[in-house]
Amino acid sequence: MAKQMTGAQMVVEALKDQGVDTVFGYPGGAVLPIYDAIFQQDAVKHVLVRHEQGAAHAAEGFARSTGKVGVLLVTSGPGATNAITGLTDALLDSIPLVCLTGQVPTHLIGSDAFQECDTVGITRHCTKHNYLVRSIEDLPRILHEAFYVARSGRPGPVVIDLPKDVQFASGTYQGPVNIQHKTYQPKLKGDMDRIREALAMMQKAKRPVLYTGGGIINSGPVASTLLRELVELTGFPITSTLMGLGAYPASGKNWLGMLGMHGTYEANHTMHDCDLMVCIGARFDDRITGRLDAFSPGSKKIHIDIDPSSINKNVKVDLPIVGDCAHVLEDMVRIWRAESMKADKEALASWWKQINHWRERKSLAFRTSKTTIKPQYAIQRLYELTKNRNCYITTEVGQHQMWAAQHYHFEEPNRWMTSGGLGTMGYGLPAAIGTQMAHPDALVVDIAGEASILMNMQEMSTAVQYRLPVKIFILNNEYMGMVRQWQELLHGGRYAESYSNSLPDFVKLAEAYGGHGIRCSDPADLDRAIMEMIDTPKPVIFDCLVEKEENCFPMIPSGKAHNEMLLAELGDDAGIEIGSVIDEKGKMLV
Amino acid sequence: MNDIAALSPYSSSIGKSKVESHTLSVLVDNEPGVLARVVGLFSGRGYNIESLTVAETAHAEHLSRITIVTTGTPEVVEQISHQLERIVPIHKVTDLSVSGKHMERELAMIKVCGRGENRNEALRLAEAFKAKVIDATIESFIFELTGQPRKIDDFVELMRPIGLVEVSRTGVAAITRGPQPM
Numbered sequence: 001m002a003k004q005m006t007g008a009q010m011v012v013e014a015l016k017d018q019g020v021d022t023v024f025g026y027p028g029g030a031v032l033p034i035y036d037a038i039f040q041q042d043a044v045k046h047v048l049v050r051h052e053q054g055a056a057h058a059a060e061g062f063a064r065s066t067g068k069v070g071v072l073l074v075t076s077g078p079g080a081t082n083a084i085t086g087l088t089d090a091l092l093d094s095i096p097l098v099c100l101t102g103q104v105p106t107h108l109i110g111s112d113a114f115q116e117c118d119t120v121g122i123t124r125h126c127t128k129h130n131y132l133v134r135s136i137e138d139l140p141r142i143l144h145e146a147f148y149v150a151r152s153g154r155p156g157p158v159v160i161d162l163p164k165d166v167q168f169a170s171g172t173y174q175g176p177v178n179i180q181h182k183t184y185q186p187k188l189k190g191d192m193d194r195i196r197e198a199l200a201m202m203q204k205a206k207r208p209v210l211y212t213g214g215g216i217i218n219s220g221p222v223a224s225t226l227l228r229e230l231v232e233l234t235g236f237p238i239t240s241t242l243m244g245l246g247a248y249p250a251s252g253k254n255w256l257g258m259l260g261m262h263g264t265y266e267a268n269h270t271m272h273d274c275d276l277m278v279c280i281g282a283r284f285d286d287r288i289t290g291r292l293d294a295f296s297p298g299s300k301k302i303h304i305d306i307d308p309s310s311i312n313k314n315v316k317v318d319l320p321i322v323g324d325c326a327h328v329l330e331d332m333v334r335i336w337r338a339e340s341m342k343a344d345k346e347a348l349a350s351w352w353k354q355i356n357h358w359r360e361r362k363s364l365a366f367r368t369s370k371t372t373i374k375p376q377y378a379i380q381r382l383y384e385l386t387k388n389r390n391c392y393i394t395t396e397v398g399q400h401q402m403w404a405a406q407h408y409h410f411e412e413p414n415r416w417m418t419s420g421g422l423g424t425m426g427y428g429l430p431a432a433i434g435t436q437m438a439h440p441d442a443l444v445v446d447i448a449g450e451a452s453i454l455m456n457m458q459e460m461s462t463a464v465q466y467r468l469p470v471k472i473f474i475l476n477n478e479y480m481g482m483v484r485q486w487q488e489l490l491h492g493g494r495y496a497e498s499y500s501n502s503l504p505d506f507v508k509l510a511e512a513y514g515g516h517g518i519r520c521s522d523p524a525d526l527d528r529a530i531m532e533m534i535d536t537p538k539p540v541i542f543d544c545l546v547e548k549e550e551n552c553f554p555m556i557p558s559g560k561a562h563n564e565m566l567l568a569e570l571g572d573d574a575g576i577e578i579g580s581v582i583d584e585k586g587k588m589l590v
Numbered sequence: 591m592n593d594i595a596a597l598s599p600y601s602s603s604i605g606k607s608k609v610e611s612h613t614l615s616v617l618v619d620n621e622p623g624v625l626a627r628v629v630g631l632f633s634g635r636g637y638n639i640e641s642l643t644v645a646e647t648a649h650a651e652h653l654s655r656i657t658i659v660t661t662g663t664p665e666v667v668e669q670i671s672h673q674l675e676r677i678v679p680i681h682k683v684t685d686l687s688v689s690g691k692h693m694e695r696e697l698a699m700i701k702v703c704g705r706g707e708n709r710n711e712a713l714r715l716a717e718a719f720k721a722k723v724i725d726a727t728i729e730s731f732i733f734e735l736t737g738q739p740r741k742i743d744d745f746v747e748l749m750r751p752i753g754l755v756e757v758s759r760t761g762v763a764a765i766t767r768g769p770q771p772m
Contacts, residue, residue, distance in 0.1 A: 124627060128678070129678040132622070132623075182619075182681075183679060307676070308675065309672035309676055311672070312669070313669055
């Protein structure tokens with residue numbers, strides 16, 4: 001159905017046709033025509049953020065919690081550059097976004113016009129793809145193509161740069177029918193012979209492990225269901241990256257907990273000692289592998305990934321299968337069932353015995369205190385008091401993020417929004433806003449640190465404006481905790497600039513924004529205070545004053561292998577002597 | 591032109607394979623920015639570019655062909671191919687160095703200045719290398735030479751002592767042998 005309309009109207013029309021009901025954005029001179037078009041309709045709701053970075057993270061939270069493409073709309077120049085961090089975040093974590101940026105009129109491009117920047121040039125490295133729309137004839141195709149590229153294959157952010165004259169120009173709009181991309185057609189089905197080979201390896205394995213990641217979440221809920229079936233059928237132990245939490249339920253009996261730098265003792269040792277590693281939708285990131293030449297030295301490795309460039313990038317694998325997780329898992333589960341395949345039960349039994357021995361180390365245990373709130377305890381209580389609710393968790397970046405990953409247990413996919421690859425402080429609050437927009441009746445909690453939250457604190461105003469009752473649960477230790485921990489480890493405890501000086505009074509700050517503030521420093525009062533937070537029907541800042549110099553354990557120090565983890569020594573207040581654990585080479589790493 | 595060692599500390603520990611030269615042929619949509627995407631990938635990920643040529647090869651289909659000579663271990667070169675394939679307007683990436691026999695040619699223009707015996711020697715060598723004289727003055731020649739890059743290197747080295755002034759080279763263009771396209 002071809003209709004005559006302006007470029008700005010086409011943008012709104014395409015959003016509707018792509019099923020977009022929410023856009024996060026901030027107006028400015030170069031996008032005024034689009035704002036005018038949004039003003040004159042009701043189907044697409046616009047959420048006004050307070051900074052464009054917030055728009056990008058809000059769109060990420062929306063996307064991650066729904067599986068849909070998140071959309072943001074920003075103006076030219078500073079509007080676009082402010083969104084860069086969010087776009088890069090989405091690229092590293094494979095989150096589908098479409099970012100509409102205004103641009104100066106085509107005849108002014110290159111003249112250093114007011115609020116001009118080379119948006120496609122700047123975003124080329126931090127998007128999956130980008131477009132500068134030079135004529136109204138190209139606009140409808142590009143709009144629909146952008147959504148296709150953002151959500152297909154390995155998802156990612158796509159920028160459409162829209163010069164103002166193109167927004168005003170009139171042309172013929174085409175709906176998203178028959179959009180067949182001429183070059184970008186990711187392979188979804190895995191190679192059948194390789195899938196059979198993988199199943200044969202799995203039947204023979206004596207010490208197998210499933211290592212899963214965010215690809216399962218991106219592949220949709222059906223992938224999680226299939227993964228659970230595969231675990232059930234094989235009896236294999238399963239661990240996951242930070243991004244993949246919730247794909248397999250934390251209450252499942254085969255769950256080992258998260259792996260990697262702050263993963264559990266049992267997950268990392270299982271990875272190190274396994275004879276078959278089945279990696280599904282993860283990418284052997286450096287947080288996962290630790291020292292590469294000592295990474296799981298005795299294992300055969302199968303890698304299932306939709307992105308061929310992820311295969312053999314960091315770790316050489318024995319059997320790569322390029323395809324979408326859900327498609328490949330579907331084939332695996334179907335064939336395993338149809339051919340009544342059997343795992344080596346006897347070998348598995350002794351493997352599980354070993355794993356349970358590792359589990360007995362209780363690597364996530366910590367010393368509780370009657371006088372100060374331990375950060376891990378705060379997460380535990382938050383979990384216990386929210387687990388039976390319809391709850392979504394976002395985080396900022398740092399110690400609190402790792403404690404949340406360790407102590408908040410996820411049963412479902414799409415419930416956990418965190419900045420994994422880029423590690424963006426300031427992600428959590430806008431992501432919570434995006435999540436709450438998508439799930440108005442859910443309980444959305446941003447587990448935060450007092451330093452991270454200040455990076456996008458301004459979005460509290462957005463939450464208040466749209467009556468989004470997000471809960472900001474700050475583990476306030478008055479330090480950039482992870483920076484402080486690394487300074488303790490690597491730099492002789494010289495805490496350069498990591499003390500959170502001149503903090504605001506978070507309770508008053510909440511009130512100043514029109515939200516509700518709660519402060520708690522007494523472990524005995526914590527449950528009551530958390531319940532007060534949950535029961536308050538508006539945005540809440542919860543200032544939870546926790547133990548100041550608690551370290552996040554377990555930890556694989558930089559440059560060390562999975563079986564060289566540091567564990568918390570429960571008998572010793574100061575933790576363990578870790579200053580000498582990292583060698584010179586390790587110090588060079590991040 | 592970054593050194594392989596400039597890659598992340600992780601990638602350097604992938605095997606101990608030897609660094610090789612590979613010629614990649616990349617078919618792309620001829621659209622603004624596509625070359626920047628390719629070049630940006632190489633600089634952003636620390637890959638080497640030894641030479642790069644690009645021109646439209648199919649006008650009606652808006653297709654351009656980029657030929658890149660790169661160096662790296664086989665693992666790194668495989669990674670480069672896969673990373674290139676991720677770029678949306680790229681149709682096809684072929685590593686000609688592994689896909690079979692192929693032809694490589696480069697064109698160079700070489701300016702040589704001199705009088706007397708040097709001038710005669712330059713002409714004699716040009717004849718031996720089948721280089722064409724495309725410009726001449728009383729004290730200079732410009733030679734046009736087509737061939738494999740090594741042949742051009744050799745010719746340039748011979749010209750150096752007898753009055754080499756400057757060289758302009760196109761970089762390598764390459765194509766597979768036999769009846770099949772890439």
